[in-house]
Every structure is written in C-alpha cells, then in structure tokens.
Amino acid sequence: MMYWIYFIIFTLIVFIPSFISEGVFGLSAVQSQEYAILFLGILAFSLFTILERRLKKDEKEKIKMIGQMSRTNKDLTYSYSYIGEINRKLDIIMNIALGLPESSNLTAKKQRELYNSIMEAIRLFGKSNDFVIRFANQTTGEILKEVKSNNDVVINFSQKNCNPETHVVENDQILAVPSPKAMDGVYSCIIMKKQNSKQKTSDFETMSVIAMQALSLFMLISNKRANRKHTKPSP
Secondary structure (H helix, E strand, O other): OHHHHHHHHHHHHHOHHHHOOOOOOOOOHHHHHHHHHHHHHHHHHHHHHHHHHHHHHHHHHHHHHHHHHHHHHHHHHHHHHHHHHHHHHHHHHHHHHHHOOOHHHOOHHHHHHHHHHHHHHHHHHHOOOOEEEEEEEOOOOOEEEEEEOOOOOOOOOOHHHOOOOOOOEEOOOEEEEEOOOOEOOEEEEEEEEOOOOOOOOOOHHHHHHHHHHHHHHHHHHHHHHHHHHHHOOOO
C-alpha cells in the first residue's frame, strides 16, 4: 500500500509545473512550485520513516517470537525427554518389584532376568556401565557374592567402606551406595565407576532402593538353596 502512495507522490511531483502555473499566497509561480515539491518530498520522507520504523518493530517482534518459539520447543523437547526417562525408570523399578513376589520357584533363567533388570536400573540411574553389586556379611565384612556388569570390570574398593551405617560413599572415581538395612546379617552395596570426575548422581534414594531390591533377590535365592539342602534326602 505504501509503495502506491510513493508512486502517487512521485507522479504529483512530476506534474507540479502543470498543476501550478501561477503564484499563490504572494509567491511567484516558480516559488509556489518549489514549495509544493518540497512539501510532497517531506511527506514522502515522513511516510518512508514511519514505514521503516514499523518494519523494524515488526522485525524485532518477529525475532522475539522466533526466540520464544525456540525456547518453547526446547522446553517441550526437554519435558518429553524427561517424562520418557521417568516412565522408563518407573517401568524398570516396577519390573523388579513385580518380579520378586513371583519368584518362589526361581529358575536359573528367572534369576538372570531379575539380576539383569536390576543391572539395567543401575546403568540408568547411576549413569555408569562399570559397576558391581556386592553382598556381604554385616558382622565380618566377608563378601558372599559379587555380580559384575561385565566380566572385565575391576573395582578396587574396600568393602568395609560401604555398609548401611556409612550411607553413600563418593569420590572422583567411585560411587558406592549400600542397602539402607541388612537382612539376616547380610547387606548389599552397589559400587560404580564414574565416567569422569565431574559426574554427579542425583538418584541416591532410588539407588538405595535398588540395592535393597538386589538384597531381597539375593536372600530369596540363598534361602531357597538353604531349604533345598535341608530337604535333600539323606542317603
């Protein structure tokens, strides 16, 4: 629309000598034409300035809107990612929890599946691929069983530094989370290697719950083996 206005003003300027052939307001014809051209030029310049300011304002608002949309998309992406991670965590914990009540007749395959579920939860919550789950005697500190995330994992960590009384142990290389309590004098401890010295784990309480679930599984299997020995017929 503004471009048509400029065109009309430009056309009027061209035909000013034809429109004004005599002087007005005591001015000569030439002076009247000059002032008319000056007025139309000022009008065109004013309209151009107004339009430029409006365009700059619209551009700023557009940039601001794009920024807001970008932040909103990032927030939505983070929210969806966070919700997905939480749902995955809940599924893993639920699978572990639901698996234990059904384990009165645990087969070797079922035991591996339950331990694998626990190790998957540790990888997810602990953000580490190198870890061990130790089951130890609370009185003597003797390690009764050790489950590794893979056969190549070597973790030099004294078991006496991880027990239900010490809670969480953390340094630049290691994070150790014990079960919150012992069962029949046995407790568990999850010991993880950090990927880097700045790695932080915020799910200590969840890791503690996982350690307790691992201990429950270990005790269930141990009691089952003990019952088998007692019920085994003598020769």
